[in-house]
Amino acid sequence: MTASLPRRSLTLRDVSMASGVSEMTVSRVLRNRGDVSPATREKVLTAARSLGYVPNRIAGGLASQRVNLVAVVIPSLSNLVFPDVLGGISAELDDTALQPVVGVTHYGPAREEAVLYDMLSWRPSGVILAGLEHSPASRSMLKAAGIPVVEIMDIDGPPIDVTVGISHERAGAEMAAHILAAGYRRIGFIGTHMPEDHRARKRLAGFERVLAEAGHPLVAREYYQGGSSLGKGRELTGRILSRQPELDFLYYSNDLIGAGGLIWAREQGIDIPGRLGLAGFNGVDLLDGLPIRLATTDARRVEIGRRAARIVAGKEPRPESGVIALAPTFLPGDTIRAPR
Amino acid sequence: MTASLPRRSLTLRDVSMASGVSEMTVSRVLRNRGDVSPATREKVLTAARSLGYVPNRIAGGLASQRVNLVAVVIPSLSNLVFPDVLGGISAELDDTALQPVVGVTHYGPAREEAVLYDMLSWRPSGVILAGLEHSPASRSMLKAAGIPVVEIMDIDGPPIDVTVGISHERAGAEMAAHILAAGYRRIGFIGTHMPEDHRARKRLAGFERVLAEAGHPLVAREYYQGGSSLGKGRELTGRILSRQPELDFLYYSNDLIGAGGLIWAREQGIDIPGRLGLAGFNGVDLLDGLPIRLATTDARRVEIGRRAARIVAGKEPRPESGVIALAPTFLPGDTIRAPR
């Protein structure tokens, strides 16, 4: 049995004819606009439902010059952190007419440009995008779009319109301060080699700055390509420690490789946090059930998503300065000694 | 300094005037359609770029009656498994004109209905949605849409149009067979209490059927509410084993709680897989770096996404039967004994 697929979809006109009411009134009923008598209303709704009418927003958007979409542009979906941001955005948009539409850039500026072009061609009511670094063409597009543009997750730089996030420079600096206060001195770093991961870069810069100022500069670094995983963390931790066994602390650019390193170090029987301290970044709750908790920084992902959405939705005014700064929060966990 | 936001966005007309070429030809250039002389082409492109023109797809879609969107409707983004499916979809759509647009249902049929209504109102070229269970209204909408509809991840039931996935009944049955073959006899189950997680339900049904047929029916079960996490897995494993210490195998409804159980059991010094065997479901690679690998079933997520996308994109014909069955693949890991 083959269901016969309708050649074209239903229009207001079909509902109008089925209900004996003008298209305009049908439109009013379906959008809950203006005054319509209960009787007419009922007639229309019945007709629409029985026909299985689904409004055509393409036409509606063109006519009204208004589309209730918010473009959300992020680097990746497999990164664990972006679903949290999306959760915040979507929770805050839930009681508005706005709907998020997600585009993924895979950390490529050219790809970001293409995604933006694409999304802007749907004339969304606002844009939320990760980071402050964009190609000149992307910046022009966003400025020319005439809609709210909220850059998120980073405030170390000038926004196009508004930015909501944490200072990664500060997050790195604060972590360095905690590590030094706990007495660690021979500190190494493990992170992605991604020129386009500006936030990781800024964190490392802040981290190194504080270490250097204290006279205990970073003594080792290990970079990797590709995605983060527990396995990668194990491997790199093994490598950096076999090369420089004197290291007493490892700072990871994210929690997942940090957790991998933690698992490896425990297998080796290394005393943590005594002989070796470890810290990651993000504060992902996925890892909460591990035997010991990795020290990390909560990047305030959900809240960032919420605030960004609030601004786009007009629930909260655009800040005068264009900047909404949240504080990165240190989570000590079990992998860093108490301060001396 | 306040950038002046343009009151309305540019139109083809603006590009036409700036380049001295008709709107129609501008449209041709911008879409790479038809023959346009290189000279004209250049003029148009230059004008469009310098103005910062971004086409209006709302208008384009209305005029052409064709929108290059594929609606993708999934229960959750935080579930680890759906990003994989999305990855497969997006990889396969990358060399087509189609673009995925994602909607999230949070496992609610009413919410699914709303999301579908919403997405269909954009007149997408196709729909990919998780599961075979939908409200009657959802089914009517989908049938009436007149576009390819691909239900994914489950083939235990009749599709609306096409379904691509694995049989969860079979996945559960096969896991039971492996467990029995390894000599385990006192088997328990830990899973979500989600009436709407039909796939988990079907897996358990297949699992129990084989156990019962072999004369070793399931002897314990533990359900939980809410999301899955390592912590939840630890907690439930502790609970079920303290209640029924004689259990020699635990089957989990997903890898994450399974891994939590594994971590807990190792902490207790329980011999795995000797004294106790464990298995999860999904085959998520996130957990690859754990000290020992959890036995599981690869649910073929990426491939499911790919095949679904291929059908929507017309790269592969709709199967006669409407069903594309992939084989769930048993991954023995280290938490199940070798068969006797």
Place this chain on the structure above:
DNA sequence: TTGAAAGCGCTAACAC
């Protein structure tokens, strides 16, 4: 409270 007319910005179809 309801209806009629115009037009949103683009593209299909056809003419030149």
Place this chain on the structure above:
DNA sequence: GTGTTAGCGCTTTCAA
């Protein structure tokens, strides 16, 4: 290779 015309399905505006 390029231009003209009509119209996609709705909503805005104005009139009744």
